[in-house]
Amino acid sequence: MNESALAARGINKRFGSLVVAADVDLTLPPGARYALIGPNGAGKTTLINLMTGMLRPDNGQILLGGEDVTALAPEDRVRRGLARTYQINSLFPHLTALESVTLAVCERRRVAQTWWRRLIAYRDEIDEAHQILGALMLDAVCHRPARELAYGQQRLLEIALALASRPKVLLLDEPAAGVPRDESNELFAAIAGLSRDITVLFIEHDMELVFRFAARVIVMVGGSILLEGTPAEIAADPQVRAVYLGKAPRGLRNG
């Protein structure tokens, strides 16, 4: 338990009378490939918001690489290696893919405050951005504004932006949301191909993808963690079947 890339300790969060996180304990060991599942409204995205600092927990601690980051602003957590993507595309619509990722690289290298040197003088930054886009098969469209990219490409750009911050821990909020089935397989193959130095937690509704790409699965219901286990354990668990799997084949559940 000592060695964790990211951990939540006794996290509570409520909005008025609505409890969105109740005593959440969670540990991601380095290099983990974990899935976070649960019905809509279970608090999965809220948990990501709490861990990345977009929301402040009422109490509890967030530990990043053993360091307490509970009081840090989101951007400071990113600089310490905690990156995320969004369920609904949150890109820079008017920036090209290359500009977007170059911007993220420049921010990481702390050169984004420089206003007296031209951007093209930053060859390493641009080349690194181009390389990240290439690894996600976006290099051919790297000069298109983000808003003009195909939807699937925008999903990949979400991941490219997160990777540009060289994360140690990457939280993916439904990376394949809205992507057709065959493309979502490709997208997850790209995620599976990420360096083992990166610890990954992803939210996903498609159980086939979860069972294929996650080494362990965490089930959330009503703001608390119901269960954690291997895909086989999760699939066999009667409780999970009752609240989640049983009600909808393939785990696609709405409302």
Place this chain on the structure above:
Amino acid sequence: MTNATIVGPRDYLQAQMRWRWGEIAFWLATLLPFIVTPNYLLLASQVAIAALFVLSLDLILGFAGIVSLGHAAYFGIGAYTAGLISKWGEPLTGLLIAALAAGVFGYLTSFIVARFRHLPLIMITLGIGLLLQEAANSASWLTGGFDGLQGIRTWPIAGRFRFDLYGYTAYGYALAALFVIFLGARRLIHSPFGLALRGIRDNSQRMRAIGASTHSHIRTIYTIAAMIAGIAGAILAQSTETVSLEVLGFQRSADVLVMLILGGTGQLYGGLLGAIVYMVARDQFSGLNPQYWYFWIGLLLIAVVVVLPNGLLGGLALLKRRSKAAS
């Protein structure tokens, strides 16, 4: 190997920042008033000052998405500072001191400005503007209050160029300042910082998620813009040798916003074009009564916003693309 890798990722970016013929033609054309319309050099100097002021607003509004209705505050500080110190020294030094004064006030206020967006931000900037105007009004021992600043005497620039009645010096001075600062602004928007500003305008939430300190970016650009506005105000004070409360007024803040939106935000040249159209039109219509003049400006503003979302400059670009497609 795809096309993009053969061309290279940097070539496209390089092409984006290259000087275009239209730009060179524009700056050459700014010299025309000296030859073609020497009777209008005073007006030309007013246009250049307005253009510089608009440029400073474009940097915060057009590039970083910071809407301001109180930008005259920094213009006014520059004007009063330059006016107050005019007797003691040479105008170029006065310009720097005025920029510094406006910059200091810009930096202090940027801490509030950086924390807000949208409507609250408009109200805060409006409040800063009103506050400063009333402060200047009540501090009449320093500013001359309602009567305006008295006894401004501008030294010849660099000890050589005296401000003349026809405006040769005034226009030359304002144009030189505009050009030099424009070069700086152009460099800025093509820098990593310029890219970060566009990122803030597009999606400031995502900027935080890539580890950007958006507040510190906003503080920097707001301070820079305040300095440029201060320089514009200082040139006005030095070339006209008058400073009244009007330099801090809400009307001036509104006018500069109108010029920028008319011309087109976030394109640098849009604001310049807007300043030219606005100032020349106002001069031509000045025989009519002032209300009547604002009637036309109101109409033009609505028409531009409805029909040309990228302003007059955006409209010109559209025409150019259409004619290219047709030929």
